[in-house]
Amino acid sequence: MKNLILFFIMSIAFLLNACANDGDEPDLPSLKNPVATTPSDITDNSFTASWNFVSTAKSYRLDVSLQSDFTSFIEGYESLEVTALTAEVTDLTPATEYYFRVKAVRESAESDFSNVVMVTTTGTIIDTDVNLKDKAAGNFFVGAAVSTNRLTGGYNDLLTNEFNSITAESEMKMRTIFLGPGDYDWTRPDALVEYATDNNLNIHGHALVWHVEVPDWMTTFTGSNEEFEQIMEDYIKTVVTRYAGKITSWDVVNEAINDGGGVRNTIFLDKLGPDYIAKCFQWAREADPDVLLFYNDYNTPADLTKQNDVYALIDELQADNVPIDGLGLQMHISIDSPTRQQIQDDVDKALERNLIVHFSELDVRVNPDGREIVGTLTEERDFDQRLKYKEVVDLYNDIPDPFKYAITVWGIRDPDSWIINQYDRPDWPLLFDGSFNRKSAHTGFLEGLE
């Protein structure tokens, strides 16, 4: 009986003690305070925080702040639970002081805070109140894709302040200009050239030959291939001659190589034959001896087979002394792809061939495949986009001067971007928001020019 009473009293005492320790193992020593140690892998936008091992700790809680008294926290780094002895802290601003501290944790028990460590990210704080064209001045053009119905108000303010080059998003393509053999509608291309001249903007011509914007009358053309060739020669020479001295450069042929490689089967290949690309470049050169002539295509950094076939085409053209001056990489990319190295490898191949490089249609999607689709531009995606613009512009800026021409972004305001229809999902791929305000992406562009 006495033992039963004793056992009963012991178990009540044990239970009371367990409650008093609310779930922490009663006999474990209290948690020592961790020691935060020297941070490592410090970059413009990240660092690795580290601390020493605390025996009996199950995990640690990391705080990161801009203030040494932690009055506020960096998003995602307030009591961040970490089981390792290090944590990478990302999405930070260059040349900025940060503070971090940690606690040791075991069930409901936690230590006091560690010492506080200060760390300064690398890089330079840039003056963000600078226009893109001024920051790139004397280095290369900063361009934007435009349309005649978006040249006034906020568009005009940004075009004349931030940019010094324009490309027609659609209104210099065949479907707009070429109404029939010898029949041309110059209304909109003329308006764009006039706008550029009036505002001292460079203008890049886009695009003389593209399989997507072929006029209906041409797809149903029943004449001979010889007649078709004459029509094409007249078209290219008439357009290039009209704007000689006004338009600095042309995308002569756009997207002639298939995804995955091989020459794309188009009406031009069918009716003009396998050397149609060479013919188009020749005709453009005959029309204007000074205009820069580009071949333009997309997704070559990430699609190696396509990339190789683009360079095989260019090698053939150069071997036959066809007048090609440059290569346009459209750069319709995302925050995740292609990588810097992939873009660099593509650019290096162009430089090996002494080609001028144009990042001709840059936009950076924040809702790429493989990522959860976000319905608003989250701070995280906004920052990732800033880093991608910085990376791409920095890479372009490293190209030797004689081979630089322009970085052209494919639109001005996010809501106007072709990406939204093309991918049928929300996205914010450009440098300015719906109200013409600069985005972090704009800062990323400036940082890339640092």
Ligand code: XIL
């Ligand atoms: C796109 C325009 O942005 C759209 O507004 C239009 O409906 C279709 O063409 N590659 C090119 C560009 O070379 O001309 C395309 O522009 C986008 C892909």
